[in-house]
Amino acid sequence: MSGWTRKDLLGLDELSADELRIILDTAKAFKGVGERSLKKVPALRGHTMVNFFVEPSTRTRTSFELAAMRLSADVVNISATASSLQKGESLKDTALNLEALRADIIVLRHSSAGASRFLAERLKASIINAGDGAHEHPTQGLLDIFTMIEKRGSLEGAEVAIIGDILFSRVARSNIYALNKLGAKVTLVGPSTLVPKAFEKLGVKVAHRIDDILETADVVNLLRIQHERQRKEYFPGIGEYIKLFGLTKARAERLKPGCLIMHPGPINRGVEIDSDVADGDQSVILEQVTNGLAVRMAVLYLCAGGVGLPS
């Protein structure tokens, strides 16, 4: 399959179903590479990737770094505290400097929605969005979907419940956009303050009782409560949240036997998910992390101009 023409990956909202499939197919091929003893391919030899993380991250940054290394790219990591943004330099100027150093790919994590688009419109380098505010986290959405498809085949008609803090979640948005395009039926579950009814305009169902989805879901994707993004209280406390929306053992037992339990991490054991449930048979949380590597290799490869599938 060919047809990838974008230099950037900014979000899943703007991708077609075909473009999503190109990435997923490419990721599948790269997953095979990851299972060999020699895990490195020369696809991006001579390319420079800058991991530009203005907002903290361990998992995503490491995953991109490893993905780039496996493609034989040279990798530089920049964090907010180490960058000149601290000295008052604008995002645009910092990025122009990175480009002047001939970075081919810039992976940007930023607290402002639209930050990656802002760079993509101004730089020749490929911009990969590694999370922009509450807007999108496309590679997380892709790895979630890659995992769902790997485990259960087509998503056509699949019931996917996304549970938790949807309002502030870029992961939820990227999931919603892509799942809708691939034919899944999405239900958002959470407190009415964090899952406002207006989300229905995005083509999803909204529920405020976890009971509504337990027996019908094919996938439950649990999101962390993002304290750092909430400027005020959206619910009275963690205790009440667990009682209403936590995936407790009792609730997990009511899930269909084949229902996948997913979480983008970092997990808060005992809050959105019971500790044993997180480690249980239906949990694919760590497989998501492994798949993230393959998905990010695919994204880097495609945006850097790679064509066809790696052999």
Next chain:
Amino acid sequence: MSTLRIFNGRIIDPANGRDEKADLWIRDGIIIETPADGSKADSEIDAKGRIVAPGLIDIHVHFREPGQSHKETIGTGSQAAAAGGFTSVVCMPNTSPAADNAGTITLIREKAAASSCVNIFTTGAITKGLAGEELAPYNAMVGAGIVAITDDGHCVQNHEVMRRAVEYARMFGLVVLDHCQDYSLVGGGVMNEGEWSLRLGLPGWPRIGEEIIVMRNILLADLCDSPIHCQHISSGGSVRLIREARARGVKISGEVCPHHIALTDDRLQTFDSNYKMNPPLRTERDIEAIIGGIADGTLDILCSDHAPHAKYEKEVELDQAPFGILGLETEFGLFSDILVHKKKAIDMARLIELYTAKPAKLLSLDRGTLSVGAPGDVTLIDPDLEWVYDKEQSPSLSRNTPFHGTEMKGRAVQTIVAGKTVWSL
């Protein structure tokens, strides 16, 4: 002694209910009767095909002087005003330092006298430092020449402070202009709260953040029996509240900026900060309600909220960009295009009234009329001229406009202040 005769034009002077073909004479900057003796004027303007209107008035502009003259000066702002057909503007007090004292206001007026090509009216702050806590010295500021008070850009959150402000302002006959924004409801909102803010993951600025302050102002205007003018109305709900209150005789009024009826919040999907202003762009539903409010007289002031910002200030992450856009050069054309030509909500005479007699009356300005004895401020208008805005031609120091390349119908083509042409197409 110097005389000017404007002939061949259609005089529209809403303050006097005039709409007729006639000559207009100005002598030494003052409008006079057409001389009965058939004498010749020193200079003449042929206004064939033009409307001869009182000089347009914009009661809501930011000219950034003192303190931020890299964005705009009173001089460059006045040239932008003239290029939009405006002979008078009312400057907001959120300069640096804020215009919350007689000294700063005197400075602004001196700068204006030295550098402006149009009439500059000044406002003073409601509260010291626009902080919403202590009343600014209204008596001293009136002495320095303010025409109203406002904390524009900010909003007095404490209702007790606002009540005292309105009560105290009443003693001086000052109208209180209010930027209606409840901080607790709006928080860090950068765009209309709705489908698009959810899609884009941008913090929402809900309509109710405006409406609740409009309602507060209605209650205070009623309680104090003193006028409050709600600035830049963006929400359809605010229109309904104001309409209902005016029907009861409450001294409440509201103004509209062109971007709030020309653009909707889906524009933010490009994350272009030229679509970021405060209050934010909203939806078609709001636009319909606002146009309905203009059509039925609920909202009877039009203005720009001309808010210049340097390119490097606007060219940042959307949530970190300052609010506001340019407006003086495009506002008349946009309102003419939308209200008169496209929606046919009002006619050209009414549009002129909303830009002349109405603002003059609200702020008791000796302008906005072609009465004999009034200042010779005149705007010539081509009501059907089709034109395209080119921001690169702007005399403003800034370029932050979403209307570059926008086609409009209707334009001011000549601006005359006290009998002197300060701009013409």
